[in-house]
Amino acid sequence: MKTIGIVDTTFARFDMGSAAVEEIKQHVSARMIRITVPGIKDLPVASKKLIEEQGCEIVMALGMPGAAEKDKMCAHEASTGIIQAQLMTNTHIIEVFVHEDEGKDEKELAFLMENRAREHARNVVDLLFKPEKLVKQAGTGQRQGFEDVGSLRG
Numbered sequence: 262m263k264t265i266g267i268v269d270t271t272f273a274r275f276d277m278g279s280a281a282v283e284e285i286k287q288h289v290s291a292r293m294i295r296i297t298v299p300g301i302k303d304l305p306v307a308s309k310k311l312i313e314e315q316g317c318e319i320v321m322a323l324g325m326p327g328a329a330e331k332d333k334m335c336a337h338e339a340s341t342g343i344i345q346a347q348l349m350t351n352t353h354i355i356e357v358f359v360h361e362d363e364g365k366d367e368k369e370l371a372f373l374m375e376n377r378a379r380e381h382a383r384n385v386v387d388l389l390f391k392p393e394k395l396v397k398q399a400g401t402g403q404r405q406g407f408e409d410v411g412s413l414r415g
């Protein structure tokens with residue numbers, strides 16, 4: 262059985278980890294290992310440990326950068342760490358960030374956090390179990406959370 266790692270944060274204002282776990286369960290039977298860390302800068306090492314110590318074949322790293330300038334800096338640092346962890350382990354870590362200022366109000370933010378977590382969970386399922394499905398979607402302007410923007414070829 263394949264193993265998927267899920268790491269999320271207490272800083273986020275929506276339980277993105279649960280949404281991802283629920284979505285994956287609807288599509289495949291996989292072992293899931295879930296960890297929650299305080300914030301996004303803690304995601305890289307938690308993801309790396311899930312891969313190296315718990316045998317996860319792919320990891321979802323979910324978090325919410327805040328709206329302040331220092332949070333955006335934090336998000337950039339966290340992203341860089343996640344990329345580094347992917348290269349060190351040769352394993353996908355799908356970063357699922359929703360910036361707090363992406364939603365025009367709290368309702369839209371919650372909608373976005375749930376939908377992006379769920380849509381990326383489906384990407385994770387496809388990457389691990391049916392990568393050919395993603396090849397079929399190449400260049401189709403997929404977006405996670407809000408509406409897809411579509412292909413330039415119509």
Ligand SMILES: Cc1nc2c(=O)[nH]c(=O)nc-2n(C[C@H](O)[C@H](O)[C@H](O)CO)c1C
Nearest residue numbers: 272299300301302325326327331332335
């Ligand atoms: C400034 C800051 N901003 C965020 C943020 O926007 N989102 C988030 O999830 N976490 C933030 N943190 C916390 C750090 O990511 C980390 O949890 C602490 O520095 C402890 O390692 C910090 C310190």
